[in-house]
Amino acid sequence: MLQQICQLAREAGAAIMEIYQAEQPLQVEHKTDNSPVTAADIAAHKIIKAGLSRIAPDIPLLSEEDPPAWEERKAWRRYWLVDPLDGTKEFIRRNGEFTVNIALIEEGAPVMGVVYVPVQNVLYSGQGRHAWKEANGQVLPIKVIPATPPIVVVSRSHRDDEELKDYLAQLGIHNTLSVGSSLKFCMVAEGKAQLYPRFGPTNIWDTGAGHAVAMAAGAHVTDWEGKTLNYAPRESFLNPGFRVTIF
Numbered sequence: 001m002l003q004q005i006c007q008l009a010r011e012a013g014a015a016i017m018e019i020y021q022a023e024q025p026l027q028v029e030h031k032t033d034n035s036p037v038t039a040a041d042i043a044a045h046k047i048i049k050a051g052l053s054r055i056a057p058d059i060p061l062l063s064e065e066d067p068p069a070w071e072e073r074k075a076w077r078r079y080w081l082v083d084p085l086d087g088t089k090e091f092i093r094r095n096g097e098f099t100v101n102i103a104l105i106e107e108g109a110p111v112m113g114v115v116y117v118p119v120q121n122v123l124y125s126g127q128g129r130h131a132w133k134e135a136n137g138q139v140l141p142i143k144v145i146p147a148t149p150p151i152v153v154v155s156r157s158h159r160d161d162e163e164l165k166d167y168l169a170q171l172g173i174h175n176t177l178s179v180g181s182s183l184k185f186c187m188v189a190e191g192k193a194q195l196y197p198r199f200g201p202t203n204i205w206d207t208g209a210g211h212a213v214a215m216a217a218g219a220h221v222t223d224w225e226g227k228t229l230n231y232a233p234r235e236s237f238l239n240p241g242f243r244v245t246i247f
Contacts, residue, residue: 113212126216145191185210
């Protein structure tokens with residue numbers, strides 16, 4: 001099933017790229033929480049929804065672009081968690097740092113994840129204790145890699161967070177790298193970074209797929225109390241603050 005999900009992510013990415021590369025200006029609307037949404041978000045959502053209904057019709061879907069009501073999903077023990085276009089702000093800025101995120105959640109844990117980077121045509125996937133990166137026609141296993149000083153990857157759109165500034169000031173010698181979307185999880189997974197701290201708000205669809213890939217590559221994804229980030233059904237979609245680390 002993982003290979004089918006990888007192919008589905010690529011199909012969604014192709015639809016995103018058609019809009020991304022079009023000459024006309026991007027049409028941007030805003031949701032009730034003021035987050036941006038574009039035609040690319042909706043196009044990718046429709047492709048993934050249709051694909052998942054073919055691949056696994058018995059598994060319900062929670063997508064950012066069509067989240068079911070709490071009453072419908074509160075008893076779910078297994079479900080798809082999808083962000084059809086993670087990093088919409090990066091998409092609008094046309095900097096290429098956006099992804100397609102598809103995760104399978106079982107009993108609150110992300111057991112399979114796919115993160116596709118359409119602009120780079122790079123795909124990350126993870127299941128169990130194995131993670132891979134597919135680029136330039138090659139599929140290679142990836143694992144976390146220690147480094148001294150560590151490279152800390154932070155959000156490109158949320159660098160002004162005061163808690164983050166205080167944390168980095170106390171961290172000791174390190175280098176920082178700013179990246180958009182769930183690419184930050186993947187950079188830790190493939191050894192290009194060793195730590196991703198997050199204090200600002202995220203939703204579960206922002207993190208599920210990246211969490212699966214990072215964990216499969218040997219990283220730990222925990223809240224600031226040390227508890228593994230959990231995706232068991234709850235009324236709110238918000239995550240607590242968290243960190244992705246190899247330590």
